[in-house]
Amino acid sequence: MSQYRVSGRGRVDTSRPVTFTFDGKRFTGAQGDTVASALLANGVHLMGRSFKYHRPRGAVAAGSEEPNALIGTRRGPGRFEPNTRATVQEIWNGLETNSQNKYPSLKFDVGAVNDAAYMLFSAGFYYKTFMWPKNFWHKVYEPFIRAAAGLGVSPTEEDPDHYASRYLHCDVLIVGAGPTGIAAARAAAVDGLKVVLVDENAEAGGTLLSEPQAQIDGRPAWDWLAAELEALKAAGVKIMTRTTAIGYYHQNMIGMVEKLTDHLPELPEDTPRERMWRVRAKQVVLAQGALEKPLVFHGNDRPGVMLAGSAQTYLNRYGVLVGKRPVIVTSHDSAWFAAFDLQDAGAQVQAIVDLREGVHEALLSEARARGITVKLSHTATATSGRLRVSSLRVNPVSGGSVGAGEEIRCDAVLMSGGWTPSLHLFSHTKGSLAWDDDRTTFLPKDTPEDCLIAGASRGLWGVEAVLKDGAEKGREVAELLGKTPAQVAYSVAGDRTGTGISMKELPTDRSPGKAKAFVDYQNDVTAKDLRLAVREGMRSIEHVKRYTTNGMATDQGKMSNINGLNIAADALGKKQPQVGLTTFRPPYTPTSFGAFAGYHRGDHFEVTRKTQIDAWAEENGAVFEPVSQWRRAWYFPKAGEDMDAAVARECAATRKSVGIFDASTLGKIEVVGPDAVEFMNRMYTNPWTKLGVGKCRYGLLLGDDGYIRDDGVIGRLGQDKFHVTTTTGGAARVMNMMEDYLQTEWPDLNVWLTSTTEQWSTVALNGPNAAKLLAPLVEGVELTEETFPHMSCVECTVAGMPARLFRVSFTGEIGFEVNVPAPMGRQLWETLWEAGQQYGITAYGTETMHVLRAEKGYIIVGQDTDGTVTPYDAGMGWAVGKKKPDFVGMRGLARPDLRAKNRKQLVGLLTEDQSKLEEGAQIVFDPKQPVPMTMVGHVTSSYDTGTTGRPIALALVEGGHEKLGETVYIPMPDRTIAAKITSTIFVDPENARLKI
């Protein structure tokens, strides 16, 4: 048995020893221990170094609010986590843990010189210290701040663990499985209501785990607890432990993180490390309890100084005495019971020091009975000891003056400044708080959510009071859900009720300006810092917080907020509610990125959409590129080819004979109904009324601002039926925009839209031999210039498959797009591939498609347009129906700005030195003008391979349409390139090649 383990106390199993390491040294704890309780059982208090001053620190708490005892945990390669709270991490055989923020060792840390220089690091030190000299910033200050910022070390290896997520719907969610939550669950679990009870700890019970002396309904607390949990399970309540409700979001959506494996020695297969639960609860009961406040006095951060309630928890839950000669300093009755428990377990309590002038006689007589010295009206003014507290200095206070100090030798100081109701989740709901002067704390008031708050988290104290309140709230939510719950009464013996007062920093006989009286342990903020912030002009607690960093650490001010507020309010001479409370933000406790990412990592990071022909492309060596969610074949390199060589070959082969291209990703929308043509007239800029059945037209879609949003070829397959195509990336957006107009603006139109993007696999054939290749495979139409001219469409049969055949071209060559039902896509592709061998058919990817279209001046929406380009800017005024009464964007196009002469217009560019321009490069008219130059446009598309024998580019240039033949300049880092403005059409301006 370890030195500080108390036989017969605690819930840990000392018959099952567990061995782990801390800073390389082996320690043995018991099954059920946390790292902190196991180290304390071995007499180790020193667990870390503080953030700013590198002061030695030990565990100050026993739960998730712990600010000091942050450690790194390790389980083999990749499984390293910094900043884990030693008070939460359960031990298992083989666990490796390490202290943080120390060099070279925890016991001797050179960074502790900051502590000696603490006057430099006062409030706002970032803003003051690092201002001068200016040239020190990059070389000295910033590296220093970066090195000092943050705790622990970021993991460097990839995390091999899995993370999961679930949705959960329930009638009642109860947060906190202490007596309040248990009573609420018991009352609410009636008549089939689905109740979920969640707790961040390894076991349910809350404060009952630390108060075994209580007798509930005549049974010892732990027996009652075990029976009650069984009864809850039998009633169908889902009890989730090691699960933290991290945030309360709109409409009763609660985020919860369940830790599944961090406590296990062996990792089970297929089990995630953590799981994010997204819970939608009809009613929520918050029973998060209360957190104990530290007292603020010089040296209140020395290892061995901890919260009295936590010492009680270490004793009763873990069977560990945190010290053998503790001294208690308190302003609340609760610490007296901690003293009694420790004394009864064999410790020699050196004294109970209470700030108050008087306490209840019952407490005094209990202390007397145990022979414990009591010092009322006393303050604590200092501690001593290097890596562990060795004495506490206490002074009498009388009529506001502090008398002579007296040293009390001790090995632990147990403090209590009272208790703060835990309002974190309640505040996430936008719940309002009310200041309670008696208790010197904020209490919950109203919330817009379907949420009740119960027990200690609304300021109640004592097991019986919170059981009663929990049961009431449980009944209330059950009634809100239309049920009739039964009355449940609880009687508690051995209950520890009590009161206390709330303090600012404790009175002292020494200079308060030199006191290291910590308010925020994790960020090393002292009372002096807070007062300095007020002296320097901070008036709101939000400003004080940011200036001092009080409450900004990973513990989110669980211990420091109210003490900080009390001190700031005192310094300002105002009441606390006038100074305000800082906002509580999710998550309640630090949450791993893995929990947020869930399943979305690696291959599953994001949807990767693939066409039916994708596998063929992969088998044939394609290089892919992502296009919105799709992955598309980019180019098909042959052995030894780079991208330029492959694209040049693909371009040439297509212009010379025939190329084949997977166009399946194009968006497709079936527009059907008697008002289909009217709908098309209103949506697109083009006129559709006169488009004959079996004909296609290029359509241009604008936003109502008049700018180009999408384009595509649209075929009229029947009087009332259009086959609309959209860009690959625009498919969903266009569909939504159309539905939006249809449902909100034109519900009178008898027309319906159906997404058929994935109904069809689309194969494009382009090149002089395209018709020759395709004709023998087509039944139902003859592929001649007369019977099936450019911009025709027909439903027919291709290679025995039902097909929609379009004669369209995005290359300037004779072109066809064959649509067959999606699952037949690969079969069609392979049939065409076979049939095309005699023509040397070449598969090409998106890069060749881009080059070939650019050579013809066909735009790509989103590349040559950027959301500020009108049809006129793009040189496509011909696509705007002049006689139409209206279309989306018509009004926008009429705005004077959109008709201005000097707008940026799409033109071609040919460089004088035959070099390739960089896409995105800025353009100027006069390269000799002073810097900063006036930018007049930018390069939108640029290619150096292709079939024109020289690089070409498209660009948006101010007034470009009037400047054909003029020279513009593209300044680059190393030189300035001159380029001539040309038409956007570089190949076959007469469209002779489109003819069969």
Add this chain to the structure above:
Amino acid sequence: MNAPVSSFTSGALVETSAARISKAPAIGRLSLRARGDLAPFDAALGVGLPLSIGQRASVDGTEILRLGPDEWTLTTPVPRTAQIEAAFAEIYEAHPHSLVDISGREVTFEIEGAQAAELLTLGCPRDIETILPGQGRRTVFDGVTVVLWRDAEDRFRMDVWQSFAPHVLALLDTGCRELAAQSH
């Protein structure tokens, strides 16, 4: 796991003690959009179109699920597709509507087993318990639009667009193993 959709074959794709995922055989699918007097459509189909969203009807191997205020999805044996299209074409002039063949658009995963409903909670924000056996809903799974058919307490079908199917299947696969490990 992000296999191309063309690699799926009918039959079991994943099977654990929690659930079994298989790909359903190819079937005819039609999207029907109509409003106003539905009687002519009922007559053409030989069964009344279900009147509330999520309700289903069936006749001669054809199943109909109402997805929205003017939207139904029909599944039918492949040869029946053309017959239904012809019957609807007959009444188009008098009762305009949209009937679009979407047979190629989607694949169907059959999800069955003791934890089938729980498996769906991995990706579906909707309360699965509100979809009663014999009903269906359009919803999302892991951010992907799907149509869920609940055929029994522990048996579902999920219609997914082709290109999203591998992503959806990958999570179903992960989930089947996760749930099986959890119940050990």
